[in-house]
Amino acid sequence: MNLVKIFHVNYVSLVGMLGEPLNESEADMKALHAPMLPAGMLLIWILAPGSFSMACGDEFTPNVRPMLEVSRAPGPITIDGRLGDSGWRDAARAADFAEFDPGDQLRPPVETEALLAYDDGHLYLAVICWDDPETVRATLCDRDQMRGNDVVYVELDTSGEAEWGYGLMINPYGVQGDWIWSRGGGSDWSYDLAWESAGEINGDGYLIEIALPFSSLRFPKREEQRWRINLNRIRPRGSWYQYAWAAYDRDDPCQACQWGTITGIRGVSSGKGIEILPGVIGFQAGALDDPGNPDSRFENEDPDGEMALGVTYNPTSNLTAEVTLNPDFSQVEADADQIDLNTTFALLYPEKRHFFQEGSDLFVTRLSSYYSRMINDPSLAAKVTGRTGRWSVAYAVARDEHSPVILPFEHGSACLLTGRSTANVLRLKRILGQDSSTGLMLTDRRLDPRGSGTLLGWDGDVRLHRNVRLQWHAVGTHTEEPDDPGLTQQMAWLLEEGLVDSTFDEGSHTAAPDGETYDGHALVVNLEERSRHLDFDLTYEERSPTYRAHLGYEPRNDQRMVECRSNYTLTFDNGMLERLEPSAHVGRQWNFSGERNLEWFQLGLFTQLKAQTKITATYRTDTERFRGVDFDDIWNLYGAITSSFSEPLTLGLTFQRGHQIARLQRPPVMGRQTDLSLTAYIKASDRMILQPRFSFLASRDLDTGRDLFEGTIARVLSTFQWTRNLSTRLVVQYNDIYRTWDVDPLLTYRVTPFSVLYAGSTHDYQTFDGGGPGGQDRTRLAARQVFLKVQYLFQY
Numbered sequence: 001m002n003l004v005k006i007f008h009v010n011y012v013s014l015v016g017m018l019g020e021p022l023n024e025s026e027a028d029m030k031a032l033h034a035p036m037l038p039a040g041m042l043l044i045w046i047l048a049p050g051s052f053s054m055a056c057g058d059e060f061t062p063n064v065r066p067m068l069e070v071s072r073a074p075g076p077i078t079i080d081g082r083l084g085d086s087g088w089r090d091a092a093r094a095a096d097f098a099e100f101d102p103g104d105q106l107r108p109p110v111e112t113e114a115l116l117a118y119d120d121g122h123l124y125l126a127v128i129c130w131d132d133p134e135t136v137r138a139t140l141c142d143r144d145q146m147r148g149n150d151v152v153y154v155e156l157d158t159s160g161e162a163e164w165g166y167g168l169m170i171n172p173y174g175v176q177g178d179w180i181w182s183r184g185g186g187s188d189w190s191y192d193l194a195w196e197s198a199g200e201i202n203g204d205g206y207l208i209e210i211a212l213p214f215s216s217l218r219f220p221k222r223e224e225q226r227w228r229i230n231l232n233r234i235r236p237r238g239s240w241y242q243y244a245w246a247a248y249d250r251d252d253p254c255q256a257c258q259w260g261t262i263t264g265i266r267g268v269s270s271g272k273g274i275e276i277l278p279g280v281i282g283f284q285a286g287a288l289d290d291p292g293n294p295d296s297r298f299e300n301e302d303p304d305g306e307m308a309l310g311v312t313y314n315p316t317s318n319l320t321a322e323v324t325l326n327p328d329f330s331q332v333e334a335d336a337d338q339i340d341l342n343t344t345f346a347l348l349y350p351e352k353r354h355f356f357q358e359g360s361d362l363f364v365t366r367l368s369s370y371y372s373r374m375i376n377d378p379s380l381a382a383k384v385t386g387r388t389g390r391w392s393v394a395y396a397v398a399r400d401e402h403s404p405v406i407l408p409f410e411h412g413s414a415c416l417l418t419g420r421s422t423a424n425v426l427r428l429k430r431i432l433g434q435d436s437s438t439g440l441m442l443t444d445r446r447l448d449p450r451g452s453g454t455l456l457g458w459d460g461d462v463r464l465h466r467n468v469r470l471q472w473h474a475v476g477t478h479t480e481e482p483d484d485p486g487l488t489q490q491m492a493w494l495l496e497e498g499l500v501d502s503t504f505d506e507g508s509h510t511a512a513p514d515g516e517t518y519d520g521h522a523l524v525v526n527l528e529e530r531s532r533h534l535d536f537d538l539t540y541e542e543r544s545p546t547y548r549a550h551l552g553y554e555p556r557n558d559q560r561m562v563e564c565r566s567n568y569t570l571t572f573d574n575g576m577l578e579r580l581e582p583s584a585h586v587g588r589q590w591n592f593s594g595e596r597n598l599e600w601f602q603l604g605l606f607t608q609l610k611a612q613t614k615i616t617a618t619y620r621t622d623t624e625r626f627r628g629v630d631f632d633d634i635w636n637l638y639g640a641i642t643s644s645f646s647e648p649l650t651l652g653l654t655f656q657r658g659h660q661i662a663r664l665q666r667p668p669v670m671g672r673q674t675d676l677s678l679t680a681y682i683k684a685s686d687r688m689i690l691q692p693r694f695s696f697l698a699s700r701d702l703d704t705g706r707d708l709f710e711g712t713i714a715r716v717l718s719t720f721q722w723t724r725n726l727s728t729r730l731v732v733q734y735n736d737i738y739r740t741w742d743v744d745p746l747l748t749y750r751v752t753p754f755s756v757l758y759a760g761s762t763h764d765y766q767t768f769d770g771g772g773p774g775g776q777d778r779t780r781l782a783a784r785q786v787f788l789k790v791q792y793l794f795q796y
Contacts, residue, residue, distance in 0.1 A: 060107035062098035062247035069264040073117040077124050079209045081174060081200030083115075088126065091115040094231055094260070097243040102578040102608070104250060104571060108243045110205070114231045118265050123212045127152045129172075129233060131205035137236055137647050138172040138201065140687050140721045143753065144189055146171045147681060148236055148644055152208050155181070155259065157228035158219035159387065161431050162256035164361060165228070166193065166217065172206035174199035175724070182361040183256070183435070183461070191361075192753035194793075215271035215795075218387060221317055224266045230259040236644065238610050239578060250571075253467060253530035254435045270317030277310035277754060279791035287783040294768040294780045308791075310355065319386040327355045327381055355381060362394040362427050365459050366473035366524050369441045370425050371553035376417075377401040390431035398423045403447065407491075408548060409511065410558035410591055411627055411663075412500045416490045416513070418482065420448040423551055436462045441475075443551040450515070451482030453550025471526040476519065479548050483515030504558065505545040506593060520547030520557070537565040545592055559597075563587030567604075579608035585620075597625045612644035626661055626668055633670065633702075634659050644681075652679035662699055662708045671699035671708050691717040711737040725750050741765035741779065754793035761786040 075086030094114040099106040115126040129152065137150050149171040157165035167187060169177035180191040196211040219225060231245040246260040286300035310324040356372035362385060363370045375381070381398035403421040407414040422445070429439035438460040446452045457475035464470055491512055494500045502511055509516050522543040529536040545558040567583035582605050589598040604618035622634035636658035644650040656675035661668050675697050682690040698710040715733040722728070731744040746760035766782035 060098070061096075062105045063096055063245060063260065064247050065258060066094070066246055066260040068092050068094055068116065068260060068262050070116045070118055070123075070262050071264055072266075073119050073124060077117065077119075077122075077209075077211070079196045079198045079211045081198040081207055081209055083126060083128075083207065083209075087117060087119075087124065088115055091117040091124075091126075092262075092264075094245045097231075097233065097245050098247050099241060099243050100248045101242040102239050102571065103241075103573045105247050106573060108235075108241070110235070112233050112243055114245065116262065118268070120268065121213060121215070123210075123214065123265070125154065125210040125212070125231075127208050127231065127233070129205045129207065129235075131235070133201050133203060133205060135237065136172055136201055136206055138199075138206075138686070139175070139683060139689070140173050140724070141175055141689065142719065142721060142727050142748070143175070143192075143750070144177040145689070145719070146175055146177055148647065148650060148683070149175075149234075150206065150236065151177075151234045153177075153232045153234070154210070155230045155232065155256070156217075157256055157259065158217055158225070160226055160228055160261075161390070162228065162254060162435055163431050163437060164387075164392075165256065168193070168195065168197075168210065168212070170197045170199060170208045170210065172199045172201050172208065173724075174208065180361050182364065183254075183437070186364075188361050194752055194754070213271075214268050215273070217270055218318060218320075219270050220389075221269070224263060225268065226261060226263050227265075228256060228259040229262050236612060236647075238612075240612050240644075251467070251532040253469075254463070257435055271314050273314060274796045275310075275312040276794045276796075277312070277791055278794075279308040279310075279789065281306050281308075281787055281789040283785055283787035285783070285785045288780075291766075291782060294766075294778050298781065318388045319384070321382070321384045322355070323380075323382045324355050324378075325380055327353070327378060355383070362392055362429065363396075363425065363441075365439075365441055365457060366471060366526070367457065367459075367475055367522055367549070368553040369455055369457050369475060369549055370427075370443055370551050371549075374404055374406075374551045374553075375400050375423050376404050392427075392429040394425075394427040396423075396425045403445070405487075405513075405550070406548075406553070406555055407500075407511070407513070408543075408555050408557045409500050409504055410545070410556070410597075412494070413555035414491050414494050414500055414511075416487050418447055418451070418484070418487060422446045425551060432460075432462065434463070436460075438462075443549075445550045447482050450480070451484075451513070452478075452480045453548060454478045455549055455552070467531045468527070468529050471524075471528070473522075473524050475522045475547070475549070477521065477546075477548055477550070478517075478519050479546070479550070480517045481513045481515050484513060488512040488514065509546070518546040520544045522547045522549075522554070522557075533569050535565075535567050535569070537563075539563050539565075542592075558591045559589055560592065561587060561589040567606075576610045577607070578610065579606070581606040583618075595625065599623050612650075614640075614642050616640040620658075624661065626663065629668055631661055631668075631670055634661065636660065648683040650681035653677070659702060660699065662701070665708060669708070670702040672702050673697070673699040687721045689719045693717075711735075713737070739767035740782075741767075752793060754791070756789075756791055758787070758789040 070092045071090060073087035074089055077085045077087035092115065094116065097108060097112040099108045111130045113128045117124045137148060139146060139149055146169065151169050151171050153167060153169040155165060155167050162183070164180065164182040167179040167181055174197045176197050178191060178193045179187045179189045181187045193216045195213060195216060197208065199206060199208040233243045235241040235243065246258060248255060248258055252258060282303065282305040284300060284303045286298060288296045289299055290296035306326060308324065308326045310322065310327065313321045315321070375398045378398040378400050381396065383396040385394045386392070400421050400423060403418045405416045405418055407416065424444045426442040427439065429437055431437050441457040441459070443455045444452070455475060455477045457473060459473040461469060461471045495502055495511065500511055503509060504511060509518060524539065524541045526537060526539045540562050542560040543554065543557040547557045563586065565583070565585045567581050570580040572578055585602040587600055588596065590596040600620060600622045602618055602620035604616065607615045609615070616639065618638045620636045623632045624634060636656055638656045640654040642650065642652040654677040658673060659670055660673040662671040678694040680692050684690055693715045695713045699708040700706065701708055713733070713735050715731070717729070717731050719727060719729045727748050729746045729748070731742065733742040743763040744760065746758060749757040762785045763781060764783040765779050767777055767779045769777055
C-alpha cells in the first residue's frame with residue numbers, strides 16, 4: 001500500500017468531521033498524515049490544505065467554450081420530471097460539468113448531465129443530477145423563493161453578444177425562478193417568463209425538465225439560431241458548491257463571454273401576437289375619524305372596486321409595445337420599514353410593480369437617472385422596447401396623478417408630493433464590439449400647471465483590455481421649478497429645523513420651489529481592473545449644486561469626490577477556509593466652493609468558510625465638516641456574519657459601533673452609535689418558511705451621555721405553500737419609533753406568473769400615549785383595508 005493510501009483514512013476522518021464529503025480520488029489527492037505535521041503546519045493544513053495537495057487520480061479537463069448541436073425532437077415530450085418520452089431519443093448531451101466555486105475547475109464528486117432538443121414551439125431541456133436522494137435539499141415554495149435549495153439554472157444569451165440574456169432556475173420539485181440579466185445592470189429577479197417545468201427526486205438523485213416557448217423569448221430572425229448558453233447546478237452541502245457545463249476562467253471578468261454555444265435550431269421564430277391582461281380589484285378601507293384620538297370612531301368606507309387593463313403587442317420578434325390603464329392599483333408586496341433616525345436624505349425602496357419591472361434592465365445607468373417609483377400613481381402608462389442587431393431602444397410614458405419630487409442639497413434632501421404630471425423616458429444603447437457598449441438617456445417630466453425637469457445623459461462601458469474597463473456617465477439637466485405655496489409649506493419644517501439650507505449654489509437660488517430656472521450637470525468616471533486575484537477601482541464623481549435627476553434617485557448634489565477601492569482575493573479548493581479577501585478603501589469629497597467636507601480610510605477583511613459561512617469585518621475612520629461644524633474623531637467598526645450551517649436554518653448578524661455624527665440634532669453633535677441587525681431564515685418544513693428580522697439603532701451624545709435617539713423595528717414574514725399554485729403569507733411588523741403594529745395576511749393562487757388571484761388585508765395599529773384607563777398607553781386599530789384582486793393573461 002502506498003503512502004497516500006496509508007494516510008487516506010486519517011484525511012477522510014478529519015474532513016468528515018468538517019462536513020465535506022469526498023470521493024476516493026479527491027481524498028487520494030489531498031491526503032497527508034496529519035499527526036506527523038508540526039502544530040502550526042497542521043492548523044494551516046486544516047484551514048487551507050491546497051498548498052500541500054498531491055497530484056493523484058484521474059485527469060479532468062473542463063469544457064472551454066464548448067459547442068453543441070441541438071437536433072429536432074423525433075417525438076413528443078411531456079414535462080413530468082421523467083425521461084420516458086420518445087422525444088428525448090437522440091437528444092444532444094452536455095456532460096463533464098466542472099466545479100467553479102468554491103473549487104477552481106475541479107471534477108465534482110457527483111455527475112451532472114443535460115439533454116437538449118427542440119420542436120417548432122419549444123426548446124426542451126432535461127438535467128440529470130446524480131446524488132444521494134437523502135441529502136437533496138428542496139422546498140415547495142412560491143416562484144423565486146428557492147433559498148438554500150438544490151437547483152439547476154440556465155443562462156441564455158439569444159443575441160450572442162454577451163450583453164443581455166435570460167436566466168431560468170428550477171429546484172427538484174419543479175419550482176421556478178427567472179430573471180433577466182444585463183452587463184452593467186446585473187440580474188433583475190422581478191422579470192417573469194411564461195414557461196413549463198417539472199422535477200422529481202428519485203433513487204439516483206433528482207431530475208428536472210423544462211419546456212421554454214420560443215414565443216417567450218426575443219432572438220434574431222435567421223434560419224439557424226446560434227445562442228450562448230451555460231448550464232449550471234448548485235449543490236448546497238458543507239459548501240455552496242456550483243458546477244457548470246462551460247468552464248469559467250477566474251482571470252476573465254466576462255462570464256457570458258465564456259459560455260458554450262448551441263447551434264442547429266432551425267426554422268423557429270420569436271414571440272409575436274397580442275397579450276391582454278385584464279384585472280379587477282374589490283376593496284374596503286377604514287380608519288379612525290381623528291388619527292390622533294384613540295377615542296374617535298372607526299369609520300369604514302363603502303366597498304369599492306377598480307379595473308385595470310394591460311395590452312402587449314409584439315409586431316416583430318424584436319419589438320414589444322405595452323399599454324396599461326390604471327395599473328398597479330393594489331401593491332400586495334408591502335415595503336419593509338427602514339430606520340431613518342439619522343439620515344437627512346430621501347430613502348430608496350425597491351420597485352415591486354409589474355409594469356415597471358418589465359424591461360427595467362434597459363434603463364439602468366451608472367447614475368440613477370431613472371427611478372420608476374418617481375412615477376407614483378399612474379392612470380395611464382405605455383412602453384416600447386426593442387432590440388435589433390447591436391441597437392437597443394426603450395421608451396416609456398406615463399400620466400401620474402400624484403407626482404413625488406426629490407430636491408437634493410449638499411447636506412440633505414426634501415421629498416415633496418406634487419399634483420399631476422406627464423413623464424417621458426427614452427433610452428438608446430449600442431453594443432461596441434465584444435463586451436463594450438455606449439448609450440443615451442433622456443428623461444422629461446412636465447408638472448401641471450407649471451414646472452418641468454429634463455435630463456440628458458451619455459454613458460459608456462468599454463473593455464480596454466482583458467481585465468481593464470473604463471466606464472463613464474455624463475449628465476446635463478434643466479430645471480424649471482413649480483411656483484406653488486403648498487410645496488413651500490411642505491418644506492417649512494425642514495427649513496425651520498435646519499435640515500436643508502434656505503439657499504444653494506452660493507446663494508444664487510432659494511431652496512423653496514418658487515419658479516426659478518437653472519441648469520446643472522453630473523459626471524462619473526470609473527477605471528476598474530478585475531482579475532483572478534485583484535479587484536481595483538478608481539472613481540471620480542461630481543454633481544453640481546443645480547443638478548437634479550427629476551425622474552431618478554439622486555438625493556444629494558454640490559459634491560466632488562475621488563475614491564479608490566482595492567481588494568485581493570485568495571481562494572482555497574479544500575479545507576475550512578474557502579476565500580480570503582483583504583480590502584482597502586480611501587477617498588476625499590469636497591463641494592463646488594472648494595471646501596473639503598469629507599475624508600475617509602477603510603480596511604476590511606472578508607472570509608468565506610465551510611458550512612456556508614461568511615464573515616466580514618471593516619474598520620473606517622473619517623474627518624467631516626457637516627453644516628459648518630468640524631468632526632475629526634469619526635470611526636466605525638463593522639462586523640457581519642451569515643451562516644447556513646444546517647439546511648433548515650440560516651442566521652445573519654450585522655453590528656456597527658463607533659463615533660458617528662447625529663445629523664438631525666441642531667446643532668449636530670458627535671454620538672456614540674450602535675447599529676444592530678439580526679435575521680434568520682427558518683425552514684420549518686418543506687412547505688413552511690419563517691423569516692424574522694430585528695433592527696436596532698441608538699446613539700448617545702459623546703460629551704454628555706445624553707440619549708440622542710433610539711429605534712427598533714421587528715418584522716416576521718411567514719409563508720406556507722399548500723400546493724405549487726396556492727400559498728399563504730403573513731407579515732407582522734412592529735416599529736417602536738412610531739409605535740405602530742402592521743399585520744398583513746395574504747392568500748395567493750398563481751396559475752402562471754401573470755394569471756393570479758390575491759385575497760388579503762392590511763391592519764395598522766397605533767399605540768397612543770395615555771390613551772387608556774388611568775392614563776395608561778393604549779393600542780388601537782387605526783386603519784384597515786381588505787382587498788380581492790384577480791388578473792388573467794390572454795394570449796393570441
